[in-house]
Amino acid sequence: MKTAIYRKSNFCSAHRLYRKEFSDEQNLAIFGKCSSPNYHGHNYTLIVKVVGETDPETGFVIDMKILAQLIKEHVEDKFDHKNLNLDTEYFKTLNPTAENIAKIIYEILRPKIDARFELGIRLYETEKNFVDYPA
Ligand code: NI
Numbered sequence: 001m002k003t004a005i006y007r008k009s010n011f012c013s014a015h016r017l018y019r020k021e022f023s024d025e026q027n028l029a030i031f032g033k034c035s036s037p038n039y040h041g042h043n044y045t046l047i048v049k050v051v052g053e054t055d056p057e058t059g060f061v062i063d064m065k066i067l068a069q070l071i072k073e074h075v076e077d078k079f080d081h082k083n084l085n086l087d088t089e090y091f092k093t094l095n096p097t098a099e100n101i102a103k104i105i106y107e108i109l110r111p112k113i114d115a116r117f118e119l120g121i122r123l124y125e126t127e128k129n130f131v132d133y134p135a
Helices: 024-035 064-079 098-112
Strands: 003-015 040-052 118-124 130-133
Touching: 003 064, 040 064, 040 098, 064 098, 098 118, 098 130
Parallel strands: none
Antiparallel strands: 003 040, 040 118, 118 130
């Protein structure tokens, strides 16, 4: 049987959800307060799940220190206290919704974690709103 391990982390980022071809009114109707033209912040909570066989020698699925470092270097350091639309390479043309941020985090981490492990990303944009990628 496989085991799932989880590493939780947090980052605070600004974003704006909008389509540039839409008016401010249309953006407000579709994206609500997240379309506010001057950006706003969220305190994101990220939970990275790794599923695999427990190594009989170490008793670990994956070394949590290594996983924590990967998340810090490749997610937190890129996203924390940044404007996702303006300061990152990922959301110049892609809306930084929770769905898209989770998918980008998956794509960043997937090649850095051995293919024998299953990887899952859960991202909370608020306490009540969160997404899983892949579903
Ligand atoms: Ni928002």
